[in-house]
């Protein structure tokens with residue numbers, strides 16, 4: 001399989017979005033955040049362009065940004081002015097901290113391929129690196145610019161799959177980098193902060209396994225939607241079973257009736273919740289009273305309540321097996337504890353997980369109803 005890192009990331013966030021974007025290739029307009037990010041990236045590439053005879057001045061950089069600015073993607077003037085101001089601030093701060101003369105830039109916006117072998121099958125993970133620098137001590141640094149507001153913690157950076165893939169891509173494209181130290185950095189332009197990390201060989205092997213496991217999931221996926229925090233900005237809402245309803249112009253159902261059903265659903269749910277809460281309080285009060293009086297049954301006008309001691313026992317599985325197996329009864333009681341199985345399977349190497357996956361069979365498919373009070 002040949003697949004970009006962004007496609008892998010999209011699948012992990014939402015398989016349905018992956019299907020719309022990469023399999024069905026439904027054209028979708030770029031979000032204003034994506035347009036903004038692309039323009040900033042373009043400016044930084046231009047700023048660092050090694051072929052430029054003299055470095056760009058701050059005024060020239062800001063003028064280019066202003067000339068290329070497209071106000072049309074924003075909803076209103078206020079939003080547009082805010083975004084424009086943010087872009088100017090980002091570039092000004094960047095300019096102050098990053099004189100092009102300070103860096104030895106090896107490449108800008110360069111694409112890569114990271115080959116990963118799964119038995120006989122070769123997968124190519126593709127992507128694009130914003131910038132690669134070489135420092136005086138011979139070390140390389142991969143830099144990816146981020147325009148997002150949110151800045152993750154160091155732990156997330158240390159575990160970032162994207163940066164691990166960049167490392168694999170870099171060493172594949174320039175095998176001579178294999179033995180050299182590689183620093184992997186995310187530059188958060190809004191905060192003016194660069195967070196860096198490195199990868200050990202063991203971590204790179206784990207990255208390959210993680211990717212193979214995503215590729216395996218893609219191969220067998222039903223591409224179900226997975227609601228997530230980015231849904232409000234998803235350009236495929238019109239096609240997504242979770243949002244499509246909002247876009248159907250001529251609904252075949254009686255909308256009033258649907259609204260009433262939803263209203264009643266929430267009313268009952270809310271009643272159930274407050275009754276469950278009250279029930280817990282009553283049980284606590286009964287327990288307290290029984291403890292104080294050293295009794296286990298209390299009487300009221302409408303009936304009585306009894307509390308009985310309950311004990312749960314576990315068995316030593318090895319001893320149990322020794323007794324039951326010779327009787328041919330062991331298999332009869334053996335049932336896979338799905339929660340524990342899931343935990344164990346996550347710790348297994350990819351090869352074993354893949355083997356086990358072959359024996360996975362669909363037992364039952366059903367829809368679970370959940371309710372959310374948030375309006376989308």
Ligand code: SF4
Nearest residue numbers: 014017225231234240
């Ligand atoms: S709206 Fe959300 S759930 Fe639907 S396709 Fe987009 S990301 Fe997935």
